[in-house]
Amino acid sequence: MPLPLGFTGARLDRADQLRTDAEAFAAATADPRATCLTLDGIDFVPGASGGLLWEPLDPADERALMLLGIDDAGAPRFVREAAGARVDARSRTVMRMLPLLSAEEAALYGGARSLVDWHARHRFCAACGSPTELFRGGWGRRCGGCNAEHFPRVDPVVIMLAEFEGRVLVGRQGGFPPGFFSALAGFVEPGESLEEAVARELFEEAGIHVTDVAYVASQPWPFPSSLMIGCRAVATGAALTLDTTEIEAAMWVDRTEVRAALAGDMGAPFMAPPSLAIARYLLEDWAA
The missing domain is CATH 3.90.79.10 (Nucleoside Triphosphate Pyrophosphohydrolase)
Known part of the structure; x- marks a missing residue:
């Protein structure tokens, strides 16, 4: 393939080792270089130049952080869970904005969008119906009732x-x-x-x-x-x-x-x- 396919080619270390290391994850959130992808629901918000908008972590925002990975400069990249209980996964607004993104940005956004959408649709356990909570740095949910573990599906x-x-x-x-x-x-x-x-x-x-x-x-x-x-x-x-x-x-x-x-x-x-x-x-x- 001479060029990467759409939504592929993100140069981001997924840093799986940080997902299960509470101290390392906390250190990543405290890194002054850490940024969070700004979303409107699960649609991206264009930055000043038309690409993705990455902002410093807001300590006043209590929504859970999900680790997307570490970029080439060593800076942690995050996305937060969606506000509210419902997300419109079929929004077509974003389709009109996708040409604003570079190939790498589209890949970063695609992964973040799928992850945030999955969390919004899996707030309750499929086994017992109890509420679930994020774990593994945002790459899973654990049931508070039966302790079942659920992971993002493809x-x-x-x-x-x-x-x-x-x-x-x-x-x-x-x-x-x-x-x-x-x-x-x-x-x-x-x-x-x-x-x-x-x-x-x-x-x-x-x-x-x-x-x-x-x-x-x-x-x-x-x-x-x-x-x-x-x-x-x-x-x-x-x-x-x-x-x-x-x-x-x-x-x-x-x-x-x-x-x-x-x-x-x-x-x-x-x-x-x-x-x-x-x-x-x-x-x-x-x-x-």
Whole structure:
């Protein structure tokens, strides 16, 4: 990969050793170089130059601190739990602001966003219903009732291009902007491998059978906390049978058409995914 995928490439030491060392964690919070990422709920607040806004730790703010890591200069970076009990994980305001961020800032923000959102949705124990509290420097919650430990979850999602005789399959959901098509995707279900998930999703959504599933690349996707696992597969035929509850339309496109879409040509048969999305990388990789 010549360039990191969106939401990857953060040059931050996650400093796992500090998460379980109370004295070291306290020393990090007392470090005069320590800063905290300013969020509005889980959306970032642009700084004066348009990037992320990092501010000194406010001793009057009683919200729990979560350690994101240590930057290249040795300064601790934190984020605080969200104020209040609810967070809008589906906020789309941030999508319009993401172009303000550098690749590294987007990666830092994506990790912080997913972490803060997870804490907001796990204030009570899934085992007994008792309130939970932060531990491990913000990378876990412990139940005060049954002492169960809970850790931030990541939901695996396969996203794939099926290829047949020099063309790849792209599709669109009803909520997509007009003309926008992307790679097909779906959550991995319990009891199946990534290869099985790719084959199942393509059959369920488009009615095609595939072979030769191959991994291409992966990407964290903080909306709210998925790991997008990019793959390719070879279809055994071109006939489509769409599940219209999932896919509004789908079509096979060749390399010339994909390249036109990636270039933003007015005559292209579809609008390509944005640069932050792994779907665009999959199309660029295939077109090249």
